Amino acid sequence: MNATDLLLDGFERVEQAVARALEDLTADQLAHRAGGSANSIAWLVWHLTRVQDDHVADLAGTEQVWTAAGWAERFGLPLPHGDTGYGHDTDQVAAVVAPSDLLLGYHRAVHERTRAYLRELKPAELSEVVDESWDPPVTRAVRLVSVLEDDLQHAGQAAFVRGLQAAG
Helix, strand or coil: CCHHHHHHHHHHHHHHHHHHHHCCCCHHHHHCCHHHCCCCHHHHHHHHHHHHHHHHHHHHCCCCHHHHCCHHHHHCCCCCCCCCCCCCCHHHHHHCCCCHHHHHHHHHHHHHHHHHHHHHCCHHHHHCEEECCCCCCEEHHHHHHHHHHHHHHHHHHHHHHHHHHHHC
16 A cells, blocks of 8 residues: 555545534534534534645645535535635634535535545655645645544544434
């Protein structure tokens, strides 16, 4: 197994975790905010997918799936099209409301774009510096692992919020 295969496996696990977290949930369950202010499942899945879309598109030099495939219009959120959810306040989190089929459809479209990008990636490209604003500078591999780590954390949080509702 090479590094690209490992990344493909990791993003496949994210897709599976997202599908499990969204399965058979109502609009109220997707919008539920534990304690009244925690991130909802809808926001968590939307955010992790937006970040993946944003970062992979940047690495690939392509337009984001969000805008290129009309997902921004389908969601119709009262947020700027470039918004990924980073730094959202409580009102912005509450504004992210969407049914599970829309969330899963967008996530699967981004997942397919990620898979296609990784399949074309040459091993030597993983060590290329893509962001010099950090010390040390960020390589393509580090950026992809960062996205994967963030996605897995948010997918786990969505699963946790789902479990809280089932237990409640």
